[in-house]
Structures are given as C-alpha cells and as structure tokens.
Amino acid sequence: MDRFQKEITVSKAILERRSIRRFKPDRLTKEQITYLLNLACAAPSAKNSQPWRFVVVMDEQERERICDAMEQGLKRFDGRVGSAWHSLSIMRQAPVNIFIFASGIRDIRLERTILDTVNDMACAQSIGACIENMLLAATGIGLGSLWICDIFYAYEELMQYFGKDETLVAAVSLGIPDEAPGMRPRKPLEEIVEWR
Template sequence: MEAVEAIKARRSIRRFKPDPVRREVVEQLLELTVQAPSAKNDQPWRFVVTTGQGKNRLVETLRMAMEEAEAGGISTGSMRGSLQVMSEAPAVILVFNRISRQDIPEPGDYFKLLVDAQSIGGAIQTFLLAAQAMGLGTLWICDVLYGTCQIREFASCADELVAAIALGIPAESPEKRPRVAWQDLTTWME
C-alpha cells in the first residue's frame, strides 16, 4: 500500500478481532516508527508494548485511576470507552517522552515540551500509517493521561506519558468521518 493510500484509508478502529499481533510485526512497526523526523534529531519517544496479561494489568490500572478520579469529582470524559477499546485490542503501546517532563520545570521547558510533543506526534502518525499499510487497525488514545502517575508506576517508567495506541486486526470498517476542507484552514501569502 502506498503512503497516499494509507493516509486516505486510515480510520480510528474501536473494535478488534481477538487474534494476537505477532511480536515480529510490532517490532517492524516500531522500527518504522523511529524513522519519523524529530526536532534536532532528539528522538524523544519511548515505547512500552503491552500484550496478554500485561495489557490486562494496564487496563485494570487505568480503570482504578478512572474510578479514583471520578470519586474525587473529576470528569474522565471518554475514558470508559477507551478502556473498552484497550481491553479488546490484542496490544496497547504506551508512548512516553523520554526527554521532557511537565512536572520538573526548568527554564525553557514549555518550548521543549512543545517541540518534543510535535516530534512524538509525528512518530505516532508514522506508527498508525505503517500499521494501516500492514492491514492492522489502531486507535490513538489520550484518555490514558488521566492515569499518568499510575501508568508510570505500572510501566516502571519515570518519563512523561504522552498517549497510547491500541493495535490489532480490525473487526470493523468505519466510514470516513467528515473533515474540514483544507481550503477553509489555509491562507496563502504570496
């Protein structure tokens, strides 16, 4: 599948078949992912791949974080739905920023966090498109941020949590969702 085809065909998948994704396939996806461009070639990403019981423990960790937040009066938005997707997906990849931390302020950190976030977003998009080209489905999940502290502890990773990616064989073929026309979002200055 060409890059243009993968971009046009990619959809957010929320239903997965139970079949596992082979470790070699995930490794190949990660090898492609780290080819993504990054500012100053810093490559700020770190990945934690969860499958099987590890993924189940992750989902339970997030469920407890959600319940704790809700008990404290904090709205967790669409987290319940994201937990359902993650429990159904054969693999969930946690994505961390290994360079910048939001909770350790240093001069210029806001700038560095923004730059790293852009680089990591590019890496996530590369992962999503590579998975699409291989016939796999993905969902980019940010609801995991409600459980940042708990996930850091779960993953034994002190890095800044950025997102998670649910990965598996799609059990649905969602229609294309509406997009704002690029012409409505673009200004030409000649």
C-alpha cells in the first residue's frame, strides 16, 4: 500500500481536494480502492459504531444497470432536479462508483421518534467523516472524487435495485481527474463563526 502514498500533508490534501466531474477512462485497481476504503474506515464514529457499508461498482455493465435504475427514479421529477441529471451523467462515465449505506440510520421513508432522530444524526456524522477520509485519501494518491447526494431523488429505485437492509446515504465517484478546477469561494470566518 505504501506505493500509493506520496508526500502530501493533511492540510495540503484538504486544500487541494476538489469535486471532480470529469474523469479519464482509465480503470482503477481493486488495490487502489481497498487502500481508500481502509483509510475511510479509520474515521471516527459515534460510540465506535462504524455504521458504514459499501458497494463498490467497477464493472461497466453493473454501473449501467445501476445508472438506469437511477434514471427511472429521476424521471418522476419532470426535469425539476437538473443537477441530479448531471450527477447521473458523471456516474455513468466514472470508472468507479462507491455506494455508501448506513447500518444505523432508519430508512428515510419511515417516521421517527426524537431518539431515532438523535441516532440518525450521530450516524450521519459518522458516515460524513468516513466519506471525507475517502475523498482526502483519493486526493493524496492523485485520484479525483465526487461526493454525490443526488441519489436521494431515485432512492426507491436504488434501494430496490440493491436489495439491502441498510439505508443508502451517499455515493462517491472516483477516477483519474480529467479537469483541474480551482478552489470554490469560501465564506470568510467573520460570517460563520461566533466567538464566546
């Protein structure tokens, strides 16, 4: 695994990470993805629950079937989710798509109590830390990534396709970047921080 590492500090990876929406067609290796998943799973989680579960899609035909299922879900919205269609086109051309499921979050279609909500929020934060680790690790080895939440517009279709008990919470597309976007504007700390 050491051969994937290059001299890059955590702060450099944070500042250089970009949302990549165009990938080269080059295939990634199972070894590269395993490396990223190991680092993703080093994330902290509420009560060390480690609620993340992954479905890694590297096969082109499987990718097409999943994207077709997502397309069916998007059609229900009559064009009102334009960004989701763009996300779908990115997923279709990305060499790898990883679907992230949570074993501790209730299905979004179910009612919840306040305790369910607290648990779901803690689980969602754990999953977020896991995904961010994955994105930073990808940056660290020269790969591009895109964190995708537009999957929720096709939640029913994707849950039916995967047939899993866990709750689908996100997808990440990975590949060799075919673009080099600059850093997007960030709000100044004065707008978002309250000191007490």
